[in-house]
Amino acid sequence: QVQLVESGGGLVQAGGSLRLSCAASGNILSIRAMGWYRQAPEKQRELVAAFSSDGRTNYADSVKGRFAISRDNAKNTVYLEMNSLKPEDTAVYYCNVVDYVARNYWGKGTLVTVSS
16 A cells, blocks of 8 residues: 655646645555646546656646656655646646556645636
């Protein structure tokens, strides 16, 4: 089992920045991929940014050049730096981990609201 705790959401004006954090605990050694998803009202959950099992990063086209994913292995934490935020970035952001048998674990989510 892996437990995930997100933090860093909040209200920000368009053009502003936020940094989300996700701390993982539990069976850390089983983690193969880690990243961020988001779900806006009445929309499906979508990938924002993630580290794949081979260490490469993937970004949604809508956030390329504005968001950056990073990680601190010593702290078992992954970050999402969000810059030039737009109202359409408003969503609940979820941390996601995939383990070595392809089980998905999710955090409870953190709300990001971008005002125009």
